[in-house]
Amino acid sequence: xxxxxxxxxQFGSNAGNxxxxxxxxxxxxxxxxxxxxxxxxxxxxxDIATGGGHVVNALAPLFETVTALDLTPEMLAKAKEFIExxxxxxxxxVQGDAENLPFRDKSYDVVTCRVAPHxxxxxxxxxxxxxxxLTDEGMFILVDNVAPELSVYDQFYNELxxxxxxxxxxxxxxxxxxxxxxxxxxxxxxxxTFTKRFVFDDWCQTINLSIEDKVELNNYMIASSRxxxxxxxxxxxxxxxxxxxxxxxxLVASKYNNANFLV
Numbered sequence: 596x597x598x599x600x601x602x603x604x605q606f607g608s609n610a611g612n613x614x615x616x617x618x619x620x621x622x623x624x625x626x627x628x629x630x631x632x633x634x635x636x637x638x639x640x641x642d643i644a645t646g647g648g649h650v651v652n653a654l655a656p657l658f659e660t661v662t663a664l665d666l667t668p669e670m671l672a673k674a675k676e677f678i679e680x681x682x683x684x685x686x687x688x689v690q691g692d693a694e695n696l697p698f699r700d701k702s703y704d705v706v707t708c709r710v711a712p713h714x715x716x717x718x719x720x721x722x723x724x725x726x727x728x729l730t731d732e733g734m735f736i737l738v739d740n741v742a743p744e745l746s747v748y749d750q751f752y753n754e755l756x757x758x759x760x761x762x763x764x765x766x767x768x769x770x771x772x773x774x775x776x777x778x779x780x781x782x783x784x785x786x787x788t789f790t791k792r793f794v795f796d797d798w799c800q801t802i803n804l805s806i807e808d809k810v811e812l813n814n815y816m817i818a819s820s821r822x823x824x825x826x827x828x829x830x831x832x833x834x835x836x837x838x839x840x841x842x843x844x845x846l847v848a849s850k851y852n853n854a855n856f857l858v
Contacts, residue, residue: 599716624787624789624845628653628654628707628738628845629653631736632654632657632705635657638659639660639703639704640660640661640704641696641698642663643706643721644711644714645674646670648674652677652678652681652683655678655683655686661686661687662688664691664693664696665688665690666690666692666693667690674688693708693724694716694717694724695724696725696727698728702728703729704734705733706725706735706736707737708736708738709736712739715764722775722779732850733850734848735850736845736846736847737846737847737848738844738846739766740756742765744769744770747822748823748826749768755812758808758811759802769788772844772846773786776846780851781848781849781850784847784849785845785846785847786847787845788842790841791841791842792838792839793841794838812836816829817836
């Protein structure tokens, strides 16, 4: 089964959990995105891989029109229900692929994608498509979990995510994101890193992980080296994982260089 089919299967069966997930519904990154966009002459927003619809729900009042795109029909339906229940009537919902966007060139002045690219098999294609559909001097906002720069920690984190969720493709390094974004022609205006505390039980419950798989994941983490346990601040009580710490980034870029972009 290719990764996109795994994504549809995984998210389709757990769509409702992502709408109610507090880890997805809240976060200082959402507040930062709103602050960046306030006062800007916003017109058309595209939110790629909208998931539970939390970005669209937060930003819809700031735009004339909004498009929420997701690969998974069930996820899109749950997002639509959630967003429209909050009174947002300027949102359209489109099933589509982040690596092959069904939109014309220069259709949107802002493109967002939050906590999703680690599921994309071809992230460079995703970046290229985001660039294509943006207007000149349009704004690209990306938020995602990232892997550490050191290979031993990178391998552990990605293996951990893959064991939990087979639709996880890869969490990329900060250096990779910066390189790929700039290689495409974007000008990075802001790059912020922040820690994320994952509560183990909630993290597993979001995708309805079986008891057997949860035990296996717990044992895998406990058996890790002391260096790994310390690096990820893995909290263990009575041989049960309580939580661990990861890292995420928020990247804001413009399609072309503009010194006044965030002023």
